[in-house]
Amino acid sequence: LDSLAAVFAALSVDGGGGEAAGLEDAAAEGVPVVGAAAGFAFTFGAGQAALGAPAAPAHSRGGGAHGEGASLRARSRKGASPRRMLLLHGADVTAPAAAPAEEPLAPCCAATRAQQADEASRRAAALGMAAGCAVLEWAAAAEEEVWQSDARAGVLSLALQALDVPGGWDELVALGAVRAALSFGDEAVARVAVDAGLAMRLVCYTEMRRDCPQMVTEAAVALQHLTESLNNQAYGPSSEAVFSSGGVSAMMRLLRSPEQAVRARSAAAAVLGDLGHRMHFAVAVLEADTLPALLEFLADARIQPSEKCDATRALSRLYYWGGRDFEHSKTLITASALPTVARLLQTDDSSLLEAASEVVCHSWAWEHALFGPLDATLQRSVCDRLGELCAHSNNMTALAATQALANVAAERGEGSQAALVALPPLRTLLGCSSDIDEDVQQEACIVLRNLAWKGPERVRALIDAGMIQSVGELFMAVSDNLGLKQEAAWAIAVAAVHATPGQLDEILSEQDDVLGTLCSVLDSFAEFDADMMVDVLLALESILVAGDAGGEEELNLYEVCVEELGGVDALVEVATSTDEPQVVEIASAILESHFPDALAENAY
Numbered sequence: 001l002d003s004l005a006a007v008f009a010a011l012s013v014d015g016g017g018g019e020a021a022g023l024e025d026a027a028a029e030g031v032p033v034v035g036a037a038a039g040f041a042f043t044f045g046a047g048q049a050a051l052g053a054p055a056a057p058a059h060s061r062g063g064g065a066h067g068e069g070a071s072l073r074a075r076s077r078k079g080a081s082p083r084r085m086l087l088l089h090g091a092d093v094t095a096p097a098a099a100p101a102e103e104p105l106a107p108c109c110a111a112t113r114a115q116q117a118d119e120a121s122r123r124a125a126a127l128g129m130a131a132g133c134a135v136l137e138w139a140a141a142a143e144e145e146v147w148q149s150d151a152r153a154g155v156l157s158l159a160l161q162a163l164d165v166p167g168g169w170d171e172l173v174a175l176g177a178v179r180a181a182l183s184f185g186d187e188a189v190a191r192v193a194v195d196a197g198l199a200m201r202l203v204c205y206t207e208m209r210r211d212c213p214q215m216v217t218e219a220a221v222a223l224q225h226l227t228e229s230l231n232n233q234a235y236g237p238s239s240e241a242v243f244s245s246g247g248v249s250a251m252m253r254l255l256r257s258p259e260q261a262v263r264a265r266s267a268a269a270a271v272l273g274d275l276g277h278r279m280h281f282a283v284a285v286l287e288a289d290t291l292p293a294l295l296e297f298l299a300d301a302r303i304q305p306s307e308k309c310d311a312t313r314a315l316s317r318l319y320y321w322g323g324r325d326f327e328h329s330k331t332l333i334t335a336s337a338l339p340t341v342a343r344l345l346q347t348d349d350s351s352l353l354e355a356a357s358e359v360v361c362h363s364w365a366w367e368h369a370l371f372g373p374l375d376a377t378l379q380r381s382v383c384d385r386l387g388e389l390c391a392h393s394n395n396m397t398a399l400a401a402t403q404a405l406a407n408v409a410a411e412r413g414e415g416s417q418a419a420l421v422a423l424p425p426l427r428t429l430l431g432c433s434s435d436i437d438e439d440v441q442q443e444a445c446i447v448l449r450n451l452a453w454k455g456p457e458r459v460r461a462l463i464d465a466g467m468i469q470s471v472g473e474l475f476m477a478v479s480d481n482l483g484l485k486q487e488a489a490w491a492i493a494v495a496a497v498h499a500t501p502g503q504l505d506e507i508l509s510e511q512d513d514v515l516g517t518l519c520s521v522l523d524s525f526a527e528f529d530a531d532m533m534v535d536v537l538l539a540l541e542s543i544l545v546a547g548d549a550g551g552e553e554e555l556n557l558y559e560v561c562v563e564e565l566g567g568v569d570a571l572v573e574v575a576t577s578t579d580e581p582q583v584v585e586i587a588s589a590i591l592e593s594h595f596p597d598a599l600a601e602n603a604y
Contacts, residue, residue, distance in 0.1 A: 133170065136162060140176025152189045156181040160196050175205065175218035182225035190229040190238045199226060199241035203250045206268075213261050220254060220267035223247065224310070227274035239278055247271060248281075248288050255293050255311075262303055266310045269294060273314020282321035286332040291318060298340050305347040312344060312355035319362040336371045337363050342378060345385045350394040357386060357400035361407045368415045379418035383408060387422030390429050390444065395437045402429075402443035409450035416454055419447065423465040430470040438484050445471060445487035452495040459499045463506060468495055472513040475520075482527060489521045490532045496539035504546050508558075515543065515561050522570035530580045537574075537586040540567070544594050559594050568598050 139155045155177050162174040178198070181189055193199070205219035226238050227247075254260060254268040272294075276285040294315045298308050315337060322329035337359060344356040360382060367374055386408075389401035405426075409419040429436060429444045448467055451458040462468055475488040492514055496504060508514055521528060521536050528536075540562070547558035562568060568591075575587040591598055 133162075133173065136170075136173045136177040139180045140173055152181045152184060152186055153192055156189055156192055160198065163201065172212070172215050172218065175215060175222065178202075179218050179222040179225065182222055182229065185225070185229040187229065190226060193226055194238050194241045197241075199223070199238065199247070200245040202226070203242070203245045203247055206254050206264075207250050210257075210260070213259075213264065216254070217261045217264040217267070220251075220264040220271070223251075224267040224270045224274070227271050239275060239281065242271065243275055243281055243284075248275065248285055248290075252288050252290065252293060255297060262307050265297065266307055269297060269311035269314045273310070273317045276314065276318040276321055279321055279324055282318060283325055283328055283332075286318060286322050286329055289332075291315065291333060291337070292335055294318075295335060295337060295340050298344065305344070305349045305352050308344065309349070309351045309355050312341075312352060312359060316355060316358040316362050319359065319366060323362065323366065330366075330370060333366060333370055336367055336374075338367050338371075338374065338378060338382065342382050342385075345382065345389070350392065350397045353389060353392070354394070354397045354400045357389060357397070357404045360386065361400070361404040364404075364408050364411055364415065368411055368413070373414070376418070380421050383418040384421045387425040390422070390425055390440065395440065398437065398440045399443060402426075402440050402447065406443055406446040406450055409447045410453075416451060416458070419451060420458075420461050422447070423461065423467060427466055427470050430467075430474050438478075438481050441474065442481075442484045442487045445474075445484070445491045448491040449487070449494045452491065452498055455498050456500050456503060459495050459503055462495060463503060463510075468492060468507050468514070469510060472517055475517050476513055486528050486532055489517050489528075490535060492517055493521075493532070493535040493539035496542055497535060499542075501546050501549065504542060508543065515540075515558065515567075516565055518543075519562060519565040519567035519570060522567060522574055525570070525574050525578065525583075530578075530583060533574075533578075533580070533583050534586065537583065537590065541586065541590050544590065556594070563595075568595050571595070572598055 135155065136159055139151075139159070159174045159177040159181065162177075163171065178193075182193060202219045202223045206216050206223070209215045209219070223242060227242055229238060251268040251271045255265050255272070257265065272285055272288075272290050276282045276290070294311050297303070297311050298315070319337075322333070341356050341359050341363075344352060345360075347353065383405065386401045386405050390398055390405070392398040392401065405419050405422050409416045426444050426447060430441060448462060448471060452462060471488050471491050475485055475492070478484050478488070496507065496514065496518075499507060518536055518540050521533070522540075525533055543558050544556065544562070547556035571587050571591055575584055575591060578584060
């Protein structure tokens with residue numbers, strides 16, 4: 001604070017450029033960091049009235065207010081602390097009172113002193129404004145890692161003040177600072193922005209300042225960050241604010257404006273996707289013909305793959321949330337996205353590949369319901385590429401691709417046929433290597449389960465590809481991932497339930513661990529999902545029934561195996577210790593048909 005006082009003392013006394021020297025002294029000594037602790041409560045001090053059009057000091061070194069601002073901005077770009085300039089901007093800039101005189105001043109001396117005080121006040125106001133401009137310039141250009149959390153709301157407040165002052169401030173810089181402050185998804189900052197009516201302002205900038213593409217871009221990206229914060233923090237009012245400010249129609253016009261910067265159009269697509277990410281806005285966004293506009297943007301070969309990520313993710317979100325109101329949304333989807341997505345999947349950008357895989361995941365059912373039958377070659381091409389991506393070095397991309405295949409495999413009718421081309425890479429994925437992400441392996445097991453649900457034809461494909469054996473080995477190898485063990489066992493159980501007797505014998509003859517897997521699950525039934533337990537019991541029942549095929553006179557070898565593996569005791573425990581009626585019913589039926597002695601010994 002002493003350093004700060006020295007600066008303003010120099011402003012009021014030294015007319016020969018002392019303000020610059022005083023600022024350098026303050027920078028050298030280090031202004032105490034009090035702005036953050038005070039919550040950056042910015043005030044313009046006694047010189048507030050002069051901020052709109054500050055007068056240039058008569059003897060300012062470096063060209064008056066502009067010179068001072070340039071000096072501050074140069075220091076900011078060289079790494080000077082923005083907090084120091086925040087403090088300067090928020091300080092009380094009233095000129096220090098003159099020392100009491102022993103005798104009354106002569107009229108000419110009093111007039112001179114008053115003129116000097118007025119000039120010092122103007123210079124102080126100009127310097128305060130220059131410091132504020134420097135802070136905003138720093139905020140607009142700084143890398144995220146140099147930000148500190150307590151600076152976000154302060155910079156946003158300063159930027160909002162700057163946008164309120166007509167003249168003297170650079171609107172583009174102020175918008176850049178707004179964009180930077182909102183880029184962290186901070187709920188508190190989003191709340192400040194919404195309460196200040198920022199959503200409406202930003203929408204207006206995208207509509208009214210088309211003459212300045214840079215300004216439109218800053219405003220659009222700031223809107224993107226504002227709507228993203230509502231999804232990350234579940235802060236609904238920011239979504240409502242953008243929507244009620246005409247955000248959908250404004251973003252649609254921007255998305256369809258090729259004369260605007262690609263970054264601005266991409267941000268507009270992201271805003272539409274973020275609004276569509278909320279159930280009660282999704283249909284309204286679809287009604288604005290958003291999907292055709294997104295597909296047109298994504299099909300533009302002049303736009304780089306890395307610039308299509310936001311639009312692709314928006315497409316995915318609209319398919320997902322639109323599906324919650326299928327009967328209405330199906331009238332709004334008039335074109336297939338699959339050809340466009342197939343081209344996006346051939347790129348090398350991992351973020352775009354992840355987003356494109358999500359589109360396949362959420363749109364496959366739409367495609368078959370609205371545009372089927374689809375071109376078989378195109379479907380196989382998409383699924384073949386997804387199979388390759390399951391082993392992608394980026395785990396998020398690999399996970400998205402595997403989830404997409406799981407949804408493809410779950411499609412009714414012939415919609416799941418295309419997923420069979422991905423079985424070879426999936427078998428590699430199910431290997432017990434520690435380099436493979438277990439979440440991806442878990443999704444691969446879901447792919448197999450969904451395929452097996454389709455009946456003997458799909459089970460035949462799984463047997464021929466060696467998938468049952470691979471998933472059984474995976475179950476035995478995993479010890480501490482309950483979710484992965486459950487999905488592996490579930491895939492085996494569903495395959496056994498839907499296999500023909502001949503296929504079942506083949507599975508059991510080639511894979512010794514099938515019965516062991518099922519009995520192991522029964523022994524730990526309390527840890528697993530009830531629906532999964534139903535399928536495990538049905539699979540065990542199918543196997544035991546297949547063992548009776550030789551007649552009553554022949555020994556059922558599968559019954560012997562179940563007893564040796566401790567499966568009978570596990571069945572009794574399941575039948576007597578669970579509250580799930582369907583589980584109890586099936587376990588009791590198995591005991592009654594195949595192990596009546598155990599049933600008699602444990603009457604219940």
